[in-house]
Amino acid sequence: MEEADEPNHETLDPALQKKHHDMLERLSARHQARKSDSSSSSSSSSTLESTSSFLTKFADSKRSIESRIAESRLVSSSSTDSSKLKSELAEISFSIDNLEKLLAENSYFLPSYEVRSSLKSVSDLKQSLDNLSGELVPKKKFSFKTKSSSKKPESIQKPDLVSPPKIPVRDSPGFRNKQGETLTKNFKDSSSIGEFTLSDLDSCQVRLKGTVNALFIHRLKNCYVYTGPVIGSILIDDVEDCVLVLASHQIRIHCAKKTDFYLRVRSRPIIEDSNGVRFAPYCLKYDGIEEDLKIADLEEETKNWANVDDFLWLRAVQSPNWSVLPEEERVSSVSISDDGDS
Template sequence: MEDDDPSHQAFATGTLDSALQKKHHDMLERLSARHQARKSDSPDSSSSSSSSTLESTSSFLARFADSKRSIESRIVESRLASSSADSSKLKSDLAEISLVIANLEKLLAENSYFLPSYEVRSSLKVVSDLKQSLDSLSSELVPKKKFSFKTKSSSTKPESKPPEIKKPDFVSLPKVPVRDSPGFRNKHKETLVKSFKGSSIGEFTLSDLDSCRVELTGTVNALFLHRLKSCNVYTGPVIGSILIDDVEDCVLVLASHQIRIHCAKKSDFYLRVRSRPIIEDSNGVRFAPYSLDYSGIEEDLKKAGLEEETKSWANVDDFLWLRAVQSPNWSVLPEEERLYPVSISGDDGDS
C-alpha cells in the first residue's frame, strides 16, 4: 500500500510542478521583463526609489542563494543516506525537499514584479535544475512499485485506484498576496484621498473596498488592489507595477510600467502603461486611454517615465486565452462611452 503513503503523495504533487516548469518560466519572465524599462527610461526617478529597488533585489538574491545551497545539501545528504535509510524515511525526506523547492518557486513568483528580467531567468533556471536533480534522485532511489496480484476480501474495502494526474494545458500566474503596507482597507461608501508628494511610502494597498471613490496623487513604487466592488479609483503614475486581484463593477484610471489584472469582472480600465496589460480569469473588462488630471501630474508622469503615450493599453494579453483570435474577455471601450478627463484635487485625506 505504498501508494497511500502521504509522503509519496506529497512528492507526486511536487513532481507535477516540474512538468509545468517551461510554461511557468515563460510567463514569469514576461511578467518581470517589462519592469526593466524604468531603469533606462526614467532618468528623473528619485535616488531613493532606485536604492529601494536595489535593496529589495539584493535581499531577495541573498535569501534565494541561501535556500538554494540548503536544498542542494539536503539532496546530497539524502543520496549519501540512501543505503542505510528505509524506504518510508527516504520518501519522507524527498517529499520535504520537494516542498522546500516549491516554497522557493513561490518566493520567486511573489517577487518577480520588481526583479530584473535576467535575474528572473537565472532564478528560474536554478529552480528547474533543483527539480531535475530531485527527480533524478527519486527515480534512482525510489523505483516504481512492481505489479502484483492481490486477492480481494469481502471483509475489507477494495483498494481504490490512484487518481490520474492530468496536466493542465496552461499554468496560471501566481496570485499576488495582500501586502502589509500602508493603504486603505475595509471601507464602505467613502471618499479616500492620499497624496504621495514628499512621502517615503514605497508600496500602497487598496483592499476590501465597497462603493468607494479613491484619489491618489503623486508617485509610488508599487500599487496593490484587492477585493474592490463598485469603486472608482483614480491614481497618479506608479513607477513600478500595479497588481490587481478581484475587482467588480469598478472604474479604474491607472498609470504604470506594467499592470497585471486577475479576476476582474465588468470593469473599465483607463490605462497608461509601458507594456501590454495582462489579464487572467477575467471577463467583461474594457480598456481605454488614461484620462486623469491634477496639479503636477505632468511632472509626476515624467518622474515615473510615463510621459509618453505608447497606446499599449489597447494591446491586452489574456493569459487564459490561447487561440489566435482576440479574447472575448476584454474589449476596447467605445469612445462615446468613455469618461472625459477626470480632475482630482490631490488634497491629502485620512490614511
C-alpha cells in the same frame, strides 16, 4: 475624506501576520543600528549595502533561472518524458515567482531605476519561459476516431505551471474596509511609503496623487479609483463593477468582472480569470502629474493599454473576455485637482 489607515492586523492570516511581525522587528533593529552611526555617511553606506545585497541576490537568481531555461530547451530536444519536462518548467516558474516576490518586498528602499530594471528582467524571464512552454506543448498527430467528442472546449487553457499566484493581502499602508467614502492620499507628502494597498472597499472613490513603488488592489466593488503613476507594478485581484484609472510599468489583473480600465502601461497588461473588462487610454489630470509621469518614466504613451494578454486564452482569435472601450463611451478626462472632478 480620510487619510490612509494603519494596517488592520486582526484581519490578516496568522501566518502572514507573524511573518510581517518578524519583518518589522528586523526593520526596527536595522533602524536602531543606523541611528547609532555617528555620521550621515555611515547611514548612506548602510543603504548602499542593502541595495548591493539585493542586486547580488537578484542577479544570482536571475542567472540560475536563465541557465535552467537554457538547459530545459536542450533537454527537450532529446527527451520524450513530457511529465519530467513539465515538472522542471513548474519549478522554474516557481523560481520566477519567488524572484518577483523578492523584488516586491524590497522595492521600498531601491532606487527607481533599479526597480524598473529588475521588473524588466522578471518580465523577460516570464516571456522566455512562456516561449519554451509553447515549444513543449505536444502537437496532436492525425488519427481517425470512432467516436466524436460530445463537448468542445471553448478555449485552451495554459498549464498550471505558468499560472501566476493569487495576489495576497498586503500588510502595508493603505485604505481598507471602507464603504461609501471618498479616500484621498498624496504620496508627495509621504515619501517613505514604498507600497500602498486598497482592500475591501465598496462604493468608494479613491484619489491617489504622486508616485509610489507598488500598488495592490484587492476586493473592490462599485469603486472609482484614480491614481498617479506607479513606478513598479500594480497587482489587482477580485474587482467588480469598478472604474480604474491607472499608470504603471506592469499591470496584472486577476478575477475582474464588468470593470473599465483606463491605462498607461509600459508592458502589455495581463488578465486572468476575468470577463467583461474593457480598456481605454489613461485620462487622469492633477497639478504636477506631468512631473510625476516623468519621474516614473511613464511620460510616453505606448498604447499598450489596447494590447492585453489573456493568460488563459491561447486561440488565434482575440479573447472574448476583454474589449476596447468604445470612444463614445469613454471619459475624455478626469481631474482630481483641488478644484474638483471633471
